[in-house]
Amino acid sequence: MPRIRPLSAAVVNQIAAGEVIERPASAVKELLENAIDALATRIDVDIVAGGTELIRIVDDGEGIHPDDLVLAVSSHATSKLQQSSDLFDVRTFGFRGEALASMAEVSRLKIRSRQADQSHGCELEVAHGRIGSPHECGCPVGTAIEVRNLFENVPVRRKFLKSVATEFGQIAEQFTRVALAHPRLHLVLKHNDKMVYQLPPVDRPLERLTAFYGQELTDQLIWVESERAGIRLWGYVGHPSVHKATRKQQHLFLNGRWIQDRTLQHALVEAYRGLLMVGRYPVAFLFLDMPTDQVDVNVHPTKTEVRFRDVQQLFRQLLSMLRTKFLSLDLQSRLAVPAGQTFSDRRSAFAEPAQRPLGAPNTETRTPQFEDFAQPTAAQTDFATWAKDQLTRWTPDAPPVFEAAADVGVNEPEPAPIDAPLSADSEHFTLPSPIAPPDAHRALQIHDCYLVVETELGMTVIDQHALHERILYEQLRQRVLSGVVEAQRLLMPVPVELTANEVAVLLEHGELLNRLGFGIEEFGKDTVALTKHPVLLGRLDFPQLVRDLAEKLDSTPALERRDLLDALLHMMACKAAVKAGQRLSAEEIEALLRQRHLVDDAHHCPHGRPTALTLSRAELDRQFGRLG
Numbered sequence: 058m059p060r061i062r063p064l065s066a067a068v069v070n071q072i073a074a075g076e077v078i079e080r081p082a083s084a085v086k087e088l089l090e091n092a093i094d095a096l097a098t099r100i101d102v103d104i105v106a107g108g109t110e111l112i113r114i115v116d117d118g119e120g121i122h123p124d125d126l127v128l129a130v131s132s133h134a135t136s137k138l139q140q141s142s143d144l145f146d147v148r149t150f151g152f153r154g155e156a157l158a159s160m161a162e163v164s165r166l167k168i169r170s171r172q173a174d175q176s177h178g179c180e181l182e183v184a185h186g187r188i189g190s191p192h193e194c195g196c197p198v199g200t201a202i203e204v205r206n207l208f209e210n211v212p213v214r215r216k217f218l219k220s221v222a223t224e225f226g227q228i229a230e231q232f233t234r235v236a237l238a239h240p241r242l243h244l245v246l247k248h249n250d251k252m253v254y255q256l257p258p259v260d261r262p263l264e265r266l267t268a269f270y271g272q273e274l275t276d277q278l279i280w281v282e283s284e285r286a287g288i289r290l291w292g293y294v295g296h297p298s299v300h301k302a303t304r305k306q307q308h309l310f311l312n313g314r315w316i317q318d319r320t321l322q323h324a325l326v327e328a329y330r331g332l333l334m335v336g337r338y339p340v341a342f343l344f345l346d347m348p349t350d351q352v353d354v355n356v357h358p359t360k361t362e363v364r365f366r367d368v369q370q371l372f373r374q375l376l377s378m379l380r381t382k383f384l385s386l387d388l389q390s391r392l393a394v395p396a397g398q399t400f401s402d403r404r405s406a407f408a409e410p411a412q413r414p415l416g417a418p419n420t421e422t423r424t425p426q427f428e429d430f431a432q433p434t435a436a437q438t439d440f441a442t443w444a445k446d447q448l449t450r451w452t453p454d455a456p457p458v459f460e461a462a463a464d465v466g467v468n469e470p471e472p473a474p475i476d477a478p479l480s481a482d483s484e485h486f487t488l489p490s491p492i493a494p495p496d497a498h499r500a501l502q503i504h505d506c507y508l509v510v511e512t513e514l515g516m517t518v519i520d521q522h523a524l525h526e527r528i529l530y531e532q533l534r535q536r537v538l539s540g541v542v543e544a545q546r547l548l549m550p551v552p553v554e555l556t557a558n559e560v561a562v563l564l565e566h567g568e569l570l571n572r573l574g575f576g577i578e579e580f581g582k583d584t585v586a587l588t589k590h591p592v593l594l595g596r597l598d599f600p601q602l603v604r605d606l607a608e609k610l611d612s613t614p615a616l617e618r619r620d621l622l623d624a625l626l627h628m629m630a631c632k633a634a635v636k637a638g639q640r641l642s643a644e645e646i647e648a649l650l651r652q653r654h655l656v657d658d659a660h661h662c663p664h665g666r667p668t669a670l671t672l673s674r675a676e677l678d679r680q681f682g683r684l685g
């Protein structure tokens with residue numbers, strides 16, 4: 058092996074560039090942040106060819122002193138941080154002194170800048186890390202930076218760039234984040250000389266939200282606000298009727314910085330649980346204002362991930378803020394809004410109160426605490442039912458699992474009984490079904506996979522597995538929440554071999570598994586003993602299910618385990634449900650269809666796939682030319 062040598066500055070910069078500047082959008086982000094740090098009030102962004110040919114950002118900020126120009130493009134040189142203790146009190150976006158140096162290493166970069174007390178500006182060019190000499194130029198107060206031909210000297214990186222449209226899309230996303238976080242900034246974005254966004258300063262992010270996402274979305278936003286221990290959390294969350302397939306429309310801003318945070322994402326999931334279909338995500342634009350010493354932003358080169366001093370506290374604040382708001386709104390009836398009445402008719406309840414001047418004290422007396430949820434406050438009965446259901450999730454010690462006295466061994470896999478009755482409670486889940494209860498006698502199973510049913514409105518094709526899975530999921534969930542999962546105790550515990558990790562993780566979650574009706578006991582380093590299993594699941598291959606559960610637990614990062622119960626319920630329902638390819642008896646079909654309308658949202662299985670497709674009578678008539 059060759060001897061050890063220090064890396065050249067160029068190599069160091071290229072490595073750093075790889076971390077900070079991944080694509081044109083990352084350069085745009087860094088340049089926008091620099092302009093904001095320089096207290097700009099207006100920023101103009103010009104992009105050519107998705108930023109691969111040119112990124113130009115012009116601001117009216119404080120500018121750079123002529124003597125500092127070379128330092129500005131040198132690595133680890135910054136005006137924003139002086140000593141290491143400043144790292145724990147970062148008030149600017151930048152502080153690493155890396156961005157301009159990184160960009161200059163992998164492009165042709167030009168800076169022109171002038172400070173207010175200078176009679177003229179100063180210009181500097183850097184090509185692929187070679188710094189030219191600064192010279193005077195005429196320019197307005199502020200800074201203009203051009204980045205041309207990004208990655209032209211790093212062909213590998215250039216190859217990784219996507220289409221112009223994709224790269225521009227990413228740039229627009231970065232631009233949007235800055236625009237939402239800084240409504241008082243005048244911002245302009247052009248692509249290939251065409252105006253994309255022209256955003257004059259406004260007072261509130263809401264107006265920006267309308268500019269980006271349209272009135273239709275902003276009409277459905279609910280204003281939320283809370284303050285706890287000097288931490289203010291506020292913003293807009295979507296009504297449950299607005300949901301997305303991804304988390305892309307969940308934005309969180311920490312002191313003006315767009316960030317991503319798993320724990321807070323989980324708080325959102327938790328707050329909307331029961332209001333949204335599984336696999337659908339709420340819309341949220343949340344702003345977090347907190348003292349800088351409560352958070353470490355120096356975790357990640359792009360600073361989109363941060364470390365909070367007390368993330369659990371934030372989790373609770375977000376969750377209780379949303380729950381309190383949801384309890385105070387009549388969300389349920391709004392979901393079934395009668396034809397003719399639009400959502401915006403009821404907007405007043407969702408609206409943001411008259412704006413509080415910046416810095417004015419919050420008059421809200423006290424942010425509700427978790428304990429406040431002991432009694433639901435909603436006046437509406439059906440909503441109160443919903444709320445109560447939500448609240449049972451927080452009961453730390455669910456009543457003990459009821460255990461049946463019977464004893465059987467583990468038999469051949471067999472799907473769960475289809476006609477297991479739903480407990481009376483589960484009627485709470487009933488939503489007005491758009492389809493009348495089907496006439497079971499006229500159901501037809503085709504391809505051992507689908508059930509075809511005549512309905513009042515036409516015909517419906519149902520995926521037998523998806524529907525059964527959904528029904529089982531609701532039944533299981535209902536029972537787990539009310540603490541009455543019937544379990545079958547095994548006379549002879551069944552040993553299940555696993556990895557040492559899986560054993561540990563299963564035992565660690567013994568309490569949770571117990572709630573689900575599983576008895577798991579230690580049985581040596583690589584083995585557990587299964588002592589009981591839930592009855593509702595029929596005769597499954599339980600050792601296999603235990604192995605699957607263990608694998609799931611082991612592969613779920615600790616942070617995500619909050620959704621564990623749900624994930625495990627899905628998995629159990631999926632394994633226990635009838636499969637595609639399974640011939641069903643007339644009684645089984647009837648039993649399945651009978652329970653269909655008892656399940657809320659029977660149109661989607663827990664994975665979010667549809668359980669049923671409907672063809673209307675009108676459509677059939679149209680297809681067969683039976684018009685008029």
Ligand code: ADP
Nearest residue numbers: 091095129135136151152153154155156157200
């Ligand atoms: P950082 O922002 O982490 O300090 P950068 O490489 O992004 O590092 O910028 C280096 C320095 O250049 C900054 O500290 C700042 O002093 C100066 N600078 C960069 N962009 C601007 C700008 N638009 N206006 C004024 N000064 C700027």
Ligand code: MG
Nearest residue numbers: 087091151156
């Ligand atoms: Mg910077």
